[in-house]
Amino acid sequence: MADRQMTKPSISEGACCPLPLPHLSQIVLGHGSGGRMTQSLIESTFYPELGNPLLLQRDDSAVVELDDGSRWAFTTDAHIVSPLFFPGGDIGRLAVCGTVNDLAMVGAVPRWLSATFILEEGLLRSDLVRIVQSMKAAAEEAGVWLVAGDTKVAERGKCDRVFITTSGWGQIPAGRNVSGGQAQPGDVVIVSGTMGDHGVAVLAARGDLAFESDLPSDVAPLNGLVEAMFAAGSGIRVLRDPTRGGLTGALHAICQQSQVGIEIHELDVPIAPSVAAACEMLGFDPLYIANEGKLVAIVEPAQAPAILSAMRGHAYGAQARQIGTVTEADPGRLVLRTSIGSRRALEPMAGEMLPRIC
Amino acid sequence: MKYVDEYRQAGHVEGVLAEIRKVVSRPWVLMEICGGQTHAIVRYGLDQLLPPEIELVHGPGCPVCVTPIRQIDRALAIAARPEVVFTSFGDMLRVPGTSSDLLSVRAAGADVRVVYSPLDALALAQANPDRQVVFFAIGFETTAPANAMCALQASRLGVDNFSLLVSHVRVPPAIDAILTAPENRVQGFLAAGHVSAVMGYWEYPPLAKRYGVPIVVTGFEPVDLAQGILMTVRMLEGGQTGVDNAYGRAVSFDGNRPAQAVIEQVFESCDRDWRGIGAIAGSGWRLRPAFARFDAELRFDVGSIVSKESEVCIAGQILRGLCKPTDCPAFGTACTPESPLGATMVSSEGACAAYYRYRLPTAEAALTGASRHG
Numbered sequence: 074m075a076d077r078q079m080t081k082p083s084i085s086e087g088a089c090c091p092l093p094l095p096h097l098s099q100i101v102l103g104h105g106s107g108g109r110m111t112q113s114l115i116e117s118t119f120y121p122e123l124g125n126p127l128l129l130q131r132d133d134s135a136v137v138e139l140d141d142g143s144r145w146a147f148t149t150d151a152h153i154v155s156p157l158f159f160p161g162g163d164i165g166r167l168a169v170c171g172t173v174n175d176l177a178m179v180g181a182v183p184r185w186l187s188a189t190f191i192l193e194e195g196l197l198r199s200d201l202v203r204i205v206q207s208m209k210a211a212a213e214e215a216g217v218w219l220v221a222g223d224t225k226v227a228e229r230g231k232c233d234r235v236f237i238t239t240s241g242w243g244q245i246p247a248g249r250n251v252s253g254g255q256a257q258p259g260d261v262v263i264v265s266g267t268m269g270d271h272g273v274a275v276l277a278a279r280g281d282l283a284f285e286s287d288l289p290s291d292v293a294p295l296n297g298l299v300e301a302m303f304a305a306g307s308g309i310r311v312l313r314d315p316t317r318g319g320l321t322g323a324l325h326a327i328c329q330q331s332q333v334g335i336e337i338h339e340l341d342v343p344i345a346p347s348v349a350a351a352c353e354m355l356g357f358d359p360l361y362i363a364n365e366g367k368l369v370a371i372v373e374p375a376q377a378p379a380i381l382s383a384m385r386g387h388a389y390g391a392q393a394r395q396i397g398t399v400t401e402a403d404p405g406r407l408v409l410r411t412s413i414g415s416r417r418a419l420e421p422m423a424g425e426m427l428p429r430i431c
Numbered sequence: 432m433k434y435v436d437e438y439r440q441a442g443h444v445e446g447v448l449a450e451i452r453k454v455v456s457r458p459w460v461l462m463e464i465c466g467g468q469t470h471a472i473v474r475y476g477l478d479q480l481l482p483p484e485i486e487l488v489h490g491p492g493c494p495v496c497v498t499p500i501r502q503i504d505r506a507l508a509i510a511a512r513p514e515v516v517f518t519s520f521g522d523m524l525r526v527p528g529t530s531s532d533l534l535s536v537r538a539a540g541a542d543v544r545v546v547y548s549p550l551d552a553l554a555l556a557q558a559n560p561d562r563q564v565v566f567f568a569i570g571f572e573t574t575a576p577a578n579a580m581c582a583l584q585a586s587r588l589g590v591d592n593f594s595l596l597v598s599h600v601r602v603p604p605a606i607d608a609i610l611t612a613p614e615n616r617v618q619g620f621l622a623a624g625h626v627s628a629v630m631g632y633w634e635y636p637p638l639a640k641r642y643g644v645p646i647v648v649t650g651f652e653p654v655d656l657a658q659g660i661l662m663t664v665r666m667l668e669g670g671q672t673g674v675d676n677a678y679g680r681a682v683s684f685d686g687n688r689p690a691q692a693v694i695e696q697v698f699e700s701c702d703r704d705w706r707g708i709g710a711i712a713g714s715g716w717r718l719r720p721a722f723a724r725f726d727a728e729l730r731f732d733v734g735s736i737v738s739k740e741s742e743v744c745i746a747g748q749i750l751r752g753l754c755k756p757t758d759c760p761a762f763g764t765a766c767t768p769e770s771p772l773g774a775t776m777v778s779s780e781g782a783c784a785a786y787y788r789y790r791l792p793t794a795e796a797a798l799t800g801a802s803r804h805g
């Protein structure tokens with residue numbers, strides 16, 4: 074112990090750390106995380122080449138105004154999930170609900186969907202039938218028709234059993250103006266229920282993390298809930314479904330788009346006990362975990378009680394809660410009031426969510 | 432969650448903070464050793480609630496941050512081999528070696544998998560007898576027992592297609608090195624609760640005595656951290672040195688003796704490079720010769736790889752408690768979690784990553800100002 078030596082690095086001596094690895098040359102999984110890496114890929118690759126006023130609205134759906142003055146929403150969503158079937162849902166239900174919800178999040182009434190199936194050679198017919206039946210049930214629940222489709226088969230090993238891409242059209246009733254850029258200081262932030270259920274359910278169903286949970290995914294079409302909310306009050310400024318990137322990703326994007334601050338209270342965010350326990354054990358944060366049947370709404374303060382009450386009267390909003398407010402302070406920043414009363418920043422995930430060592 | 436929530440309650444934390452405010456009479460510099468503690472402090476904003484006299488500096492206890500670049504480069508070389516399934520704790524995938532990281536190696540076709548336990552890696556080896564399964568055995572004393580147990584099991588079961596790339600480090604030699612350094616500012620230590628749950632704290636009294644510092648074993652919840660700070664400050668204010676335990680519900684003086692016996696059976700002490708800090712004598716563990724056949728470094732002949740660190744960031748000073756993340760000119764500008772300059776920004780336990788994720792600009796400004804006086 075006595076002959077210990079320490080090197081003494083300093084900036085001038087040139088010590089210690091590696092040059093950045095920005096993952097510019099190849100795509101890594103983190104680019105699909107829904108976090109900063111996804112954002113930077115979109116900003117650096119897609120927007121410069123493909124950007125136009127509709128794409129650059131940056132909402133869950135593009136909103137198109139036709140010559141007759143009617144407003145329509147158009148969106149698309151690709152789905153890859155392992156396992157294909159998990160408690161509470163499957164890739165088919167996910168594919169329908171994902172697009173229905175993206176339409177509903179701009180205030181549209183979803184009408185028509187298309188679906189593209191990329192099937193891996195060797196996929197069981199019975200699995201495909203099960204997926205398609207599940208899509209039928211979800212479409213009926215959402216009140217949409219699947220009106221066009223395409224099927225391709227990839228060689229074994231070239232895709233993972235089934236990938237499904239859905240696109241959708243829906244009409245926006247007159248008087249609705251919902252966008253991530255509409256949040257105003259003083260507005261109320263509401264979530265429709267518990268956060269993180271879907272991500273934890275899929276993680277558990279995957280089975281490689283050696284934990285079990287009977288928690289079902291929350292995957293659900295939210296257009297009915299959205300209609301119930303509009304029936305209670307028109308003062309709905311922003312709607313988002315916090316999918317990849319979780320609540321943090323969704324709210325942070327709103328802060329950026331509206332250039333406002335948002336402060337949420339840690340203790341007010343509803344989290345199922347089993348999700349909290351799984352996250353505690355695995356080193357994940359439920360505020361970053363994907364949901365597929367929840368929405369976050371930013372509403373005018375005066376109408377918040379009526380809208381909240383309408384949400385609670387709907388099956389998919391029974392646990393709706395106010396979790397925070399939009400602020401003038403800290404524009405562009407999402408702030409968490411912690412359980413012990415301090416304030417800290419909530420930043421979106423960088424890349425892939427990786428479990429911590431200990 | 433029962434048994435955890437009570438340690439996160441505002442009322443309980445405030446009670447201990449009020450006591451700290453009562454006790455403190457002058458500036459003190461405390462170091463929390465463990466990266467998990469750093470994260471909890473910044474995540475809960477506990478440092479904002481402390482009286483200004485108390486400065487917390489962040490120690491080298493992030494196993495991901497201090498894993499030497501040479502071992503990362505070896506991991507990358509092994510992972511890239513077609514016969515290998517390379518398994519690792521999730522955090523390590525983002526840590527850059529000389530020119531790549533495990534995420535990139537995976538994107539280029541390597542079979543890199545995240546596991547939660549080395550025993551999962553061993554099971555993977557048993558299930559895939561035609562593949563070579565390698566586990567990246569990094570970490571402090573906390574992860575050492577499970578990794579040691581894994582080598583024992585592999586030996587017992589004769590799993591020949593399994594090996595460990597070992598890069599273990601130990602806390603007490605690091606504390607010793609920090610206190611030996613002439614530029615040291617740390618006056619008291621919050622010792623790492625999880626490490627102590629395994630090792631106990633029988634190694635600390637000689638250190639406390641030699642350097643005349645208080646060392647308090649501290650947990651990870653806000654109440655635990657506040658309690659550890661309170662006990663350390665009380666000792667400092669009273670001119671006391673020595674060792675105390677603020678994490679009695681998890682840690683005993685002896686620690687987990689069976690776990691220590693397993694470590695002793697499988698690992699032996701060695702010198703180890705700490706990334707950003709340098710070599711610390713006797714600060715690592717490596718496999719004993721009896722377990723050499725499970726040593727991935729020998730199995731895959733990766734001894735000749737040359738590693739080179741960049742000369743940019745100040746992670747070294749941060750890991751030794753000389754600087755705060757916000758002292759670094761690159762922090763949050765050239766250096767972010769997506770494009771890290773240093774391991775402290777890469778790891779989710781790293782101090783820079785914690786600051787980046789949790790700190791508000793106003794708090795950053797206040798803190799930068801506060802830390803300049805040191």
